[in-house]
Amino acid sequence: MKSEYDVLIVGGGPGGALAAKAASENGLSVCIIEKRPAIGAPVRCAEGIGEDLISEFFDELDPKWISTKIEGAKLISPDNSCFYLSPEMAGNEVGYVLDRKFFDRDLIWQAVEAGAECYVKARAVDAIVENGAIKGAIVEYAGETREIRASITIAADGVESKFSRYCGIDTTVPLRELETCAQYLMTDIDIEEGITVFYVGREVAPEGYLWIFPKGKRTANVGIGISGTQSKNGHRAKDYLDKYIKEHFPEGKTIELIAGGVSACEPLECTVADGLIIVGDAARVSDPITGGGIYNAMYTGRLAGQIASKCIKSGDFSKDKLMEYDKTWRSSKMGKALERNYQIKEVFVKLNDKQLNSILNSVSNLVMKEFSTLTLIREIVKLNPKLLKELTSLKKYFE
Amino acid sequence: MIKVRREVCCYCGACISVCPEGALELIDAYLSVENETCKMCNICVRVCPLGALEASDEE
Numbered sequence: 001m002k003s004e005y006d007v008l009i010v011g012g013g014p015g016g017a018l019a020a021k022a023a024s025e026n027g028l029s030v031c032i033i034e035k036r037p038a039i040g041a042p043v044r045c046a047e048g049i050g051e052d053l054i055s056e057f058f059d060e061l062d063p064k065w066i067s068t069k070i071e072g073a074k075l076i077s078p079d080n081s082c083f084y085l086s087p088e089m090a091g092n093e094v095g096y097v098l099d100r101k102f103f104d105r106d107l108i109w110q111a112v113e114a115g116a117e118c119y120v121k122a123r124a125v126d127a128i129v130e131n132g133a134i135k136g137a138i139v140e141y142a143g144e145t146r147e148i149r150a151s152i153t154i155a156a157d158g159v160e161s162k163f164s165r166y167c168g169i170d171t172t173v174p175l176r177e178l179e180t181c182a183q184y185l186m187t188d189i190d191i192e193e194g195i196t197v198f199y200v201g202r203e204v205a206p207e208g209y210l211w212i213f214p215k216g217k218r219t220a221n222v223g224i225g226i227s228g229t230q231s232k233n234g235h236r237a238k239d240y241l242d243k244y245i246k247e248h249f250p251e252g253k254t255i256e257l258i259a260g261g262v263s264a265c266e267p268l269e270c271t272v273a274d275g276l277i278i279v280g281d282a283a284r285v286s287d288p289i290t291g292g293g294i295y296n297a298m299y300t301g302r303l304a305g306q307i308a309s310k311c312i313k314s315g316d317f318s319k320d321k322l323m324e325y326d327k328t329w330r331s332s333k334m335g336k337a338l339e340r341n342y343q344i345k346e347v348f349v350k351l352n353d354k355q356l357n358s359i360l361n362s363v364s365n366l367v368m369k370e371f372s373t374l375t376l377i378r379e380i381v382k383l384n385p386k387l388l389k390e391l392t393s394l395k396k397y398f399e
Numbered sequence: 400m401i402k403v404r405r406e407v408c409c410y411c412g413a414c415i416s417v418c419p420e421g422a423l424e425l426i427d428a429y430l431s432v433e434n435e436t437c438k439m440c441n442i443c444v445r446v447c448p449l450g451a452l453e454a455s456d457e458e
């Protein structure tokens with residue numbers, strides 16, 4: 001480990017990996033530090049991603065990254081009626097359930113092949129700040145505390161992000177906007193292969209949803225996310241999940257338990273500072289409706305690596321210069337989707353079970369030529385104008 | 400003070416993201432609570448998906 005690099009990346013998830021790869025490909029010296037002993041483990045994810053989204057990064061997908069191809073989905077309302085999105089209708093919304101243990105490792109592998117250095121069990125414990133500019137991190141590695149200096153530091157340290165706090169930026173997620181999640185990897189359960197299932201409703205998952213993401217024959221990630229404000233003693237994410245499993249998969253076997261948090265808030269007000277770029281979950285860019293953040297982390301990571309390269313070549317790493325990163329992702333398709341989905345989420349979390357039933361029943365016989373989350377919501381709004389009068393203020397997003 | 404039930408915590412970091420004081424940290428797969436910084440707001444206790452945190456009266 002050297003004491004100085006062009007770019008230092010804190011966190012070896014998808015955001016950090018893509019940032020490292022892009023910066024290395026542009027000829028910069030890059031160091032990734034990851035505090036855990038292994039990349040990609042433990043997995044804190046349901047591992048779902050859309051085909052169109054992942055294809056943006058790779059010409060070909062390595063078969064070992066993929067547990068299952070997803071071709072349809074079921075949305076179950078509180079009264080147990082079902083909106084079935086058949087493979088024919090799924091159109092551009094097909095996707096994959098990944099195996100992130102392999103996927104995350106290979107992303108780092110690709111970054112290292114492009115020239116980056118990577119150190120595991122290396123933890124950033126503070127930022128080096130000089131005259132208000134970030135100049136790297138204080139890192140604990142191999143029993144020593146050392147300074148790693150860099151022209152640009154990229155905070156890719158995920159939902160638990162502390163690095164930006166060390167730099168003086170408040171990254172706290174409001175309690176009501178943190179989805180608190182628990183998930184089992186289960187086997188020996190009756191599921192439909194290739195079909196994801198989502199349950200909504202106050203009884204099953206207040207202000208969130210419960211998911212079944214198939215991983216293979218009779219095997220799936222079965223998980224739940226509920227709002228932080230709904231979580232209390234005896235009614236925590238794991239309690240709701242256990243209740244569901246007792247009812248639906250009493251004979252199933254659990255082979256892994258994971259927990260985690262997903263932010264459903266607006267992104268950080270600003271994702272750059274002098275010498276600093278913040279990406280992925282650390283920037284709070286996971287989708288407020290679905291909680292999906294793999295693509296968003298990869299997209300912002302790659303962009304951060306590209307802009308860092310540009311700025312380093314120009315010799316200017318000031319906040320003003322790095323603002324190109326912030327502006328670009330906000331005006332991108334992803335940035336616009338985040339803004340729109342946040343507003344939609346704010347309306348949907350307030351709905352009670354009766355309203356959810358009526359909404360899902362209204363679309364249950366709908367046949368859409370081409371499905372996307374946006375087209376579904378557009379149809380819901382069209383069919384429920386009175387119920388969703390708040391959404392009329394969001395009309396601009398659907399035109 | 401906030402007590403971590405180590406046998407229950409699976410080091411996911413959900414509590415860290417909501418602590419308004421930045422009093423929680425994962426160090427070598429162990430969640431540590433900085434008691435001097437903690438304001439005992441109990442937000443972390445509430446948010447833990449597994450119930451691994453407890454507020455205790457001990458000083």
Ligand SMILES: Cc1cc2nc3c(=O)[nH]c(=O)nc-3n(C[C@H](O)[C@H](O)[C@H](O)COP(=O)(O)OP(=O)(O)OC[C@H]3O[C@@H](n4cnc5c(N)ncnc54)[C@H](O)[C@@H]3O)c2cc1C
Nearest residue numbers: 011013014015035046047048124158260280281293294297
């Ligand atoms: C239960 C659950 C289910 C989910 N399901 C999905 C899904 O189906 N689809 C989807 O798209 N998204 C899903 N997500 C979200 C997705 O997992 C994240 O959005 C994604 O992993 C974010 O990538 P990242 O690179 O920003 O952060 P992470 O993948 O969290 O990586 C951050 C890395 O930084 C490291 N780190 C933290 N602090 C330090 C430090 N001080 N020093 C060094 N290293 C540090 C961490 O150990 C970690 O490895 C889910 C999340 C959860 C919790």
Ligand code: SF4
Nearest residue numbers: 418437438440441443
């Ligand atoms: S009680 Fe509040 S201040 Fe103390 S660690 Fe928990 S969230 Fe932070």
Ligand code: SF4
Nearest residue numbers: 408409411412414447
């Ligand atoms: S939220 Fe709970 S399980 Fe996760 S790190 Fe905090 S105490 Fe541990």
